Amino acid sequence: MTTSRITAAEGYVKELLQKELGPEFAYHNWEHTQKVFELSEQLAKEAKLSEADMEILLLAALFHDSGFIYDYDQHEEQSKEIARKYLKLQGESDALIRSVCEVIEATKRDVKPVTPLQALLKDADVANLADADYPIWSERLRQELISIHDEKIKKKSWLKTNIDFFSRHEYYSPEGKKLLGKGKEQNLDYLLLKRQEQLLEQAKGLRPSSLITRSLAQNRPAQNQFKTALRNHVNLSSIADNKANHMLSVNALILSISLPFLGSILKNNRQLLIPTLMLIVVCVIAIIFATLATRPVKMSGLTAKDDIDENKSNLFFFGNFFKMSFDDYERGIKHVVAEDDRLDQSITRDLFYLGRALGQKYTYLRHCYNFFMYGIVITAFAFMVAFLVGSQTL
Secondary structure, rough: OOOOOHHHHHHHHHHHHHOOOOOOOOOOOOOHHHHHHHHHHHHHHHOOOOOOHHHHHHHHHHOOOOOHHHHOOOHHHHHHHHHHHHHHOOOHHHHHHHHHHHHHHOOOOOOOOHHHHHHHHHHOHHHHHHHHOHHHHHHHHHHHEEEEEEEOOHHHHHHHHHHHHHHHHHOOOHHHHHHHHHHHHHHHHHHHHHHHHHHHHHHHOOHHHHHHHOOOHHOOHHHHHHHHHHHHHHHHHHHHHHHHHHHHHHHHHHHHHHHHHHHHHOOOOHHHHHHHHHHHHHHHHHHHHHHHHHOOOOOOOOHHHHHHHHOOOOOOOOHHOOOHHHHHHHHHHHHHHHHHHHHHHHHHHHHHHHHHHHHHHHOOOOOOHHHHHHHHHHHHHHHHHHHHHEEEEE
């Protein structure tokens, strides 16, 4: 639904939040407000609200977090005040202003919605619980709380807090339960699985791996080692390509020069046929191995969402994403960089598969050089024998 009133309010709130909220607001920012606005509109259409009620709901969705620019913990009251002043300046009626503020009031954590509009906004405000990108939003909120309140929130305790919140939470509107209920259950299962993994590690007397070792973000020597290794791998790959190109040029040159010459004298020197065939075979096989060494690996250009969620793919390699849409790739990258452990795994995987590709490249290159070296020596002896046989015959 787009009206001049909604469009104007959307532009005002967007400019306000983007101007006043700093980077420490990783969760409660314009992006979150926009998602709540879109979910509110979707839920309103599902509920078949009247145009007037939908307008109230969407205005409340736009202003519901605007108070964060003044007060973090009591932002709802500030949000209502900002909405009240803005709507009054626009000449809106007192009844409309009261209705919008009444809906915003329901976004307080300890307030249960009473009206259908309150229930819809309350559900839209926490729709991220059912979002496929919930782990990303959860980590953003943790980082925001750390920045704002200047306190350490460990991932282990944060996981427990999330599970407790999921267990107590409920969607209030029938539309919210219908559209968001299943996704929320899936995310709760994901959290419980993570918690079970933690408990199993504790039962074995182990701490989670993220606590045993420092991540690359905190380990400067490891960063330098990875950079050096990656740089060496790239340099070695370039050297291998140059060597393969040299072998391609040499063998192509041998064939282009020798074949016309040998072809012209074969009629009168039949004993040279076998050495000539040997030369052709040696050069062709050397060319094949050199080509295999320089041939690009097969790339799908797509990475399944399940592979991203389970950290089974490296989105920093173009061959894994060049056919993906930007939205899918952006969501995947945000998932990878949301936690240091996932980023470490991605970097490690990049180095590992680059090394495997490099190993295969040098294997083909070694076969190429070996076959050319031994083959050209044997072929030279074959020509010598053929010439000796030819001279004796004469």
